Amino acid sequence: MTSKQSYHVSPSGHYGDFGGAYIPEMLYANVEEIKNKYIEISNEPEFQAEFHQLLKDYVGRPSPLYKANTLSEKYGANIYLKREDLNHTGAHKINNTIGQILLAKRLGKKRIIAETGAGQHGVATATVCALMKLECIVYMGAVDIERQAPNVARMKMLGATVIPAESGSKTLKDATNEAIRDWINNAETTHYIIGSAIGPHPYPDMVTRYQSVISAEIKEQIQEKTGKDYPDYVVACVGGGSNAAGAFYHFLHDDRVQLILAEAAGKGIDTGHSAATSILGTKGIIHGCMTLLMQTPDGQIVEPYSLSAGLDYPGIGPLHAHLITTKRAKVYAATDDEAMQAVLELSAAEGIIPALETAHALAILSKMDLKSEDNVVICLSGRGDKDLNTYLKYIEEHKIEL
């Protein structure tokens, strides 16, 4: 079954009304070079061989698809967890950084920069830079450096320089601004590894392609487990949206599969402390692409809020903006508290401590209208080690008995 609408990027870099490349001239040459070469380079047999070898031997792919029996019983459906948390470095982010580092090498770049929110993308970038012996600079919001200390330490051990972003809300948006400014200043030597399905074309498509290994594997694994090569639902959390883009990719045009996004409501959608972009956002430009973002009528970007550093972003990838506005994907929002409940629930029920970002995808299960025969795949995008400080603090403050 296929839908008529296309959810792939157009030659001009658009997803319906969204996408494009709205960048200052200083970045034009770099973005143009990547645009002209990324597909050709990524399709080279040698690139493909190296990419898949590294995904297998270094990352540990394929990641398992695990049937979560306790959750299944509780929510009255067949719940499968796509275990991206078991990847090397603990999240899906490394799929993309492996792809982009191989691209950067072929473009002859000597220096790598990245932005990071929760630190997972920063760690994944620092890791591949150590592997490939390339200089690595990671921009991270000062607030995030505070709340994701273990990942900061990991990046440093891996040889990366972590530079705090002190502007604005000192979170992911500001780290991205700083990374873009660095790129402008070092355009000729540097490749910018964007970690999410955001940024100017071709970044959203490039990141989605490197992450699409997630849905390619789901297709095979769900066939093995259920006899059907598609699930009824794919559920993923969304900040910028790279794990969701990867988990959806091979099902985008399969109408039998319902695509579900979980965004961060923060303290509640109407509290003024939220990152629920699909509801609070309007069409505009952030970080070089047209998409949905939280902004004032004058076009000033509004500072978002989520307890989860990885979802604390005022925009959403242009693919997702297109999926949402065409109603191909449905969005649910989960608050900080709901996400924390999901963290505790998954830890106790299945023996898996998820990342706080990922927990938003688990938290919306109770809001979905599931039937007993439904096969639901949740992208378990990352593990919770990095969030232990946040978790322990929350448990203490809320006097939760473990």
Next chain:
Amino acid sequence: MKSIRQTITDKGQNVLNIYFTAGHPTLVSTVDIIISLAKSGVDLIELGIPYSDPLADGLTIQKSGEAALRNGQTISNIFAQVKEARKSTDIPIVMMGYFNQFLQYGAERFLKDAYESGVQGLILPDLPMDIYQNEYQSMFEKYHMEISFLVTPLTSDDRIHLADQLSSGFLYVVSQSSITGKSGDLSDTQRQYFQRIQDMKLTSPQLIGFGIHDKKSRMEASQYAHGVIVGSAFIRALDGSQNVKETIKDFVGGL
């Protein structure tokens, strides 16, 4: 009022365009700064619209924008301030902002309000040239808004010609591959790049900006173009100022 382009070509050389952020250091200072700059002999004024996420700008302009936004600056208020300043001066004024601001305000409404307030030109560094050509050029022409596109050391000759052809104000020659606010002496690479552009015999007058911060850099760069744009250095001067009028007199006098 004389157009931006006419003003630059009439003077022919050593044109001085001063940038500052509207609403910095205080909300009400904008009108005074415009009038004082005009009196001090500056040829053009570039009025920055403060933005939450100015990707092409260094720390100085970022901070001035944050201050202006804290002071409550809005796009409508900037138009009102230009209108007020227009009672005292007819110095050409170009506004510089980011494409999202232009879009959210509403493209046609922006151009109409800008025109009616006395703004003559616009610089939107993240507006792609093809989008301008396909969607906005006729609207700009309707409101007599002179647009200026940027070229950098990494811009190909073909694109320089396109930017030249599409610019109706001046061609903004970005002096180095960087964000705003870097200072230092001009390098040989920069001189070669300026020479390359000068040798192209372009139609639009050219102003060199980014990193022009004192008399020496102004004089050197002015040999290769119609003039220069000074921004961050002026904002830093305003930051430490007790008396805006005196500061402007001294700053412009020192250039």
